[in-house]
Amino acid sequence: MTTVETALGASKTMVLNMGPQHPSTHGVLRVALELDGETVVKAVPDLGYLHTGIEKSCESKTYSQAITLTDRMDYLNPLGNNLVYCLAVEKLLGLEVPKRAQYIRVMMVELQRISSHLVWLGTHAIDMGAMSVFLYCFREREEILKIFERFAGQRMMTSYIRIGGVALEPPAGWREMVRRFLAMMPNRVDDYETLLTENRIWLARLQNVGKIKLEDAIAYSMSGPTLRAAGLAHDNRKAFPYSSYEEFDFNIPTRTDSDCYGRYMVRVAEIRESLKIVEQAMARITDQGPIRTEAPGIIPPEREKMKTEMEALIYHFKIFTEGFSPPPGDAYVAIESPRGELGCYIASDGSPKPLRCHFRAPSFVNLQALPRIIEGQLLADVVACIGTIDIVLGDVDR
């Protein structure tokens, strides 16, 4: 601790409370900052303001009921949360998902990634003082939410991905809708880049700010764009492919500068890569085919069958009253969410409710490195650092 002699006596460092209502914390994060002048000496994040005990609630719900809870963790990535949970349950059950449903899942999750990165870009630009980018990003995000609404009937908490497949057949005219979005989007991303990438204020605020060494990023279990901006091309979609990602052709954007600007560049490049994946997925989704796997007693039967077959009616009744029971054991599945490695660990004791359901939240783990990143930086840069780690407090606190 530095002591400075002033006319009023010895001055020590000052403790400043940032948040929990500070707009740049993107929710309710409180950081206690110890400042020496404008330099951060020590930072202690304080979280839990949004803790809702989702993991505990999952234990008193059947496997299918818990899907709706997962939507509400990372509210910018509900489809990704659905996906990781369903993949974990499917692994416990040993279910194989039809290819058509897998491609639909990939397309939806990649659209979700674009929309999440758009929210990040818009809000981060606002933090840095660029108002107009926010409006443009939200305009495009609205288009994605409209697509979700047509697919699932909901804009945000879709619960569209279900155990064994997806909830609904793609709506009439979905190809035209997605195609129009894909045609429009590359130019829009160019527009954001025109406004920001070489903008002098943007460069001054982000370049050489919030650096973290690659060894530190790995040691602190950081993942996602933050890790890739530090120079490591680690992406669960490539390293441990799930949902047929191995069939898609895309790159993992990396940077080596590992500062806030690098994270920005990685995310913008990821939007473009996701557009490529959406296009490929759309070509692979056939017009006809199953959207859910056939597993009597686990997957709800079709409406038509229930009216003609007694077994189907019995299964329907059993699934919605007592649920289904996976064999005892446990499974851990990790996917690449917009923020990094999103994991789901489920332990089953052979009953219709999970014994334990744990989510490895990428925001939570990445936020852990915040003190490491901001200590020694200026107070004004704290905002840029919190922003580019891209935390969602619903994901941090669960």
Next chain:
Amino acid sequence: MSESGGQNASVVAEQLRTWNADAVSEVIEFHGETTIVVPRELLRVTAEHCRAHLQFNFLSDATSVDRFPVEPRFELNYHLVSIPNKTKIRLRTRVSGADPVVDSLVPVWPGAGWLEREIFDLMGIRFNGHPDLRRILLPDDWEGYPLRKDYPTEGFRDIPATFLPGFKKQ
């Protein structure tokens, strides 16, 4: 291809056995995932060996399970990833309810810090050698550990004392 990817995860169990036969008390294979059960006392040295010699450089997740009323009731699971080898394993250690203390893995992977704080906060397992073992999601004065099986999901302390039978106005 197995879920664990490139290098076979069960080979890792063999390598650990050759290094120290006591470190592996059980190997569980389930749906392509390899779980290596490690005695509580050897958890930290085994983890350190995995990181330093078997290239498990990334701690992906740490979590716990409460199997109440079975004893030892707690299970700690550390999910390790080797980014260069594209391998995943799970280190598991069992902890009794009477003495829920384990050696912290923060000296091995600093990233374990908040994950272990979360386990301490919600499950009440303490970590020896953790630099900052405080509650993280719940308020500091919270009583009990919500993820334990003997802690109910609903109806715990949410009835104000004034509504309870036998309450007398002072």
